[in-house]
Amino acid sequence: MTEDLMDSAGLCHRVHAAIRVLPVLPFPAENERLAKDGVYLLFEKGETGHNGARIVRVGSHTGSGNLPNRLKEHTTANKDRSIFRKNIGRALLNRVQDPFLEQWDWDLTSKEKRALYGPRLDAARQEATEEAVTRYVIGNLSFAVIAVADRTARLSLEKALIATVAQCPGCGSSSDWLGMFSPVGSIRTSGLWLKQHLRGETVTASQLEWLQRSIRAQ
Numbered sequence: 764m765t766e767d768l769m770d771s772a773g774l775c776h777r778v779h780a781a782i783r784v785l786p787v788l789p790f791p792a793e794n795e796r797l798a799k800d801g802v803y804l805l806f807e808k809g810e811t812g813h814n815g816a817r818i819v820r821v822g823s824h825t826g827s828g829n830l831p832n833r834l835k836e837h838t839t840a841n842k843d844r845s846i847f848r849k850n851i852g853r854a855l856l857n858r859v860q861d862p863f864l865e866q867w868d869w870d871l872t873s874k875e876k877r878a879l880y881g882p883r884l885d886a887a888r889q890e891a892t893e894e895a896v897t898r899y900v901i902g903n904l905s906f907a908v909i910a911v912a913d914r915t916a917r918l919s920l921e922k923a924l925i926a927t928v929a930q931c932p933g934c935g936s937s938s939d940w941l942g943m944f945s946p947v948g949s950i951r952t953s954g955l956w957l958k959q960h961l962r963g964e965t966v967t968a969s970q971l972e973w974l975q976r977s978i979r980a981q
């Protein structure tokens with residue numbers, strides 16, 4: 764292991780260098796061309812690092828064969844089924860100090876919550892915000908996919924990539940990144956549309972080697 768591989772900025776740099784060769788695809792995600800299982804990386808207009816687009820989110824999926832659907836949900840699901848969409852909406856609303864943010868935070872997934880909040884919900888604002896989120900994702904986000912068939916390997920790679928980018932001092936958000944308007948502190952400080960696994964274990968030398976090899980073979 765070389766010295767700079769031990770350093771977290773060096774690790775993140777190598778991750779970014781490895782993923783540069785992957786095709787970067789626009790939203791909405793098209794099912795046919797995508798690997799069925801894997802880890803996805805999101806990039807956002809105006810956000811750069813390590814000689815190119817910087818990773819602004821890492822995600823995966825649990826159900827087998829579900830990656831294309833997971834990516835589709837970035838532009839189709841409602842915010843209570845996609846924490847990513849919820850967070851984009853929060854930042855969009857917070858940026859203009861829109862009081863609808865309080866209602867956007869309500870989780871209407873369960874019947875009980877719908878009964879509780881439903882009558883007070885401004886449904887027109889809710890729909891307009893969902894549409895604004897979809898427009899933002901289509902207009903500003905793009906993605907790349909690392910195919911990983913094995914569920915355990917996939918989830919551990921996801922976690923390690925999140926920690927690697929989150930702990931990197933060598934890349935971060937631009938001053939006008941939408942995430943800087945997030946009411947969620949960990950999004951603002953990490954520069955990632957994420958809350959979990961930020962302080963976890965970074966990629967190991969063998970994970971990095973596997974990543975470089977499998978991307979070349981992909």
Ligand SMILES: [Zn+2]
Pocket residue numbers: 772775776812813928931932933934935
């Ligand atoms: Zn970095």
